[in-house]
Amino acid sequence: MTLQVEILKQKFNQSLGLPFKELLPESVIEQGLWELKVKYKKRLFDPFITLWAFLSQVLDTDKSCHNAVSKIIAHLAGQGVEIPSSDTSAYCQARSRLPEQLLEKLFGKAAQNLEEKVKTEHLWCGRNVKVIDGSSVSMPDTGENQTAYPQPTNQKPGCGFPIAKIGVIFSLVTGAAVALAIDVLNTHDIKLARKLYSFLKPNDVLLGDRAFCAYADLISIKNLSCDAVFRKHQSRHTTMRKGKIIGSSDKLVTWHKPKKCPKGLTMAEFSALPLTLTVREIFYYIVIPDFRTEGVSLITTLLDITTYPTLKTVQLYYQRWQVELDLKHLKNTLGMDVFRCKTPSMVRKEIYAYLLAYNLLLPFDVVSRYYLWYTSKSPIAARYSPSFK
Incomplete structure (x- = not known):
């Protein structure tokens, strides 16, 4: 592609x-x-x-x-x-x-037109998968840009450029960008993600790395009639002593509401959270030589092991790397790395113009990237070892 x-x-x-x-x-x-x-x-x-x-x-x-x-x-x-x-x-x-809203609307419409061409057999277990990730972009060093998107704090004034943090949701089946959030550089990925949840449609599956795996966010996604597949955050530990075993590398565990209100949530939002949440945890080892990650623990709200088998879920998370390639493609192939506009409003328009052009240039004969990958010989399909620590 x-x-x-x-x-x-x-x-x-x-x-x-x-x-x-x-x-x-x-x-x-x-x-x-x-x-x-x-x-x-x-x-x-x-x-x-x-x-x-x-x-x-x-x-x-x-x-x-x-x-x-x-x-x-x-x-x-x-x-x-x-x-x-x-x-x-x-x-x-x-x-x-x-109008900035016009570029945003046309960008979303272009992504929707691509998704309308997708057939059911190209979906993952009949579900449309969206992949989320964050990145950063720089822009000209003007007073307005510095005020709206300050340069990193570890750089001396006059020695750096304004940098914005962007969060993007891509469709796994088409490769199109479907949603965008823009904020200052020191914004956490999960804060950007919370601005993007509204773009999810019922029955979507959101795929992301460990930065998005939070109790409140899993509940927010469930409340939208969607599901999530995230890598487990490093602050949580894997153990066999808790949970209900449903497979050789699969179990159901109960998470409890945090005792303190997490950053980014209001007290009203924190109070509305349920006391417990049942999630599914899959732990496996990757035995590919020279592969950086050896042990992976996935957390998902897809609890039915019959409809969503363990191996298919593991294969799906392997496809999360596609969003890294999509962002790299936008920066390297299309040049969306350093912007030229000198005001924040024009910078945002430039970002939407890049994403709109990217969606318009995607091939019209849409065939699922996941479908093509899954039907071929996958390294993760044959070379992983299911096991709990």
């Missing part, structure tokens, strides 16, 4: 005009503007031309506004209309007028 997106990116960069006009029709943008009740004037740099140019700009090797305006001129040259000036001020002003 990475190679396919790279090929499409190169094709779009080499084409004249505004190639995103074909992937993001004017009618779709018009619908988004109508839903947000956004009014605009009929002018050269209307929301349609501006958005198509913005998407091409973030993916282009030359990300300058001059290059974006040149693409607009090439597009209009074939329309038989008056060619605008090559000055960039009008385009920059039009880009700043684009």
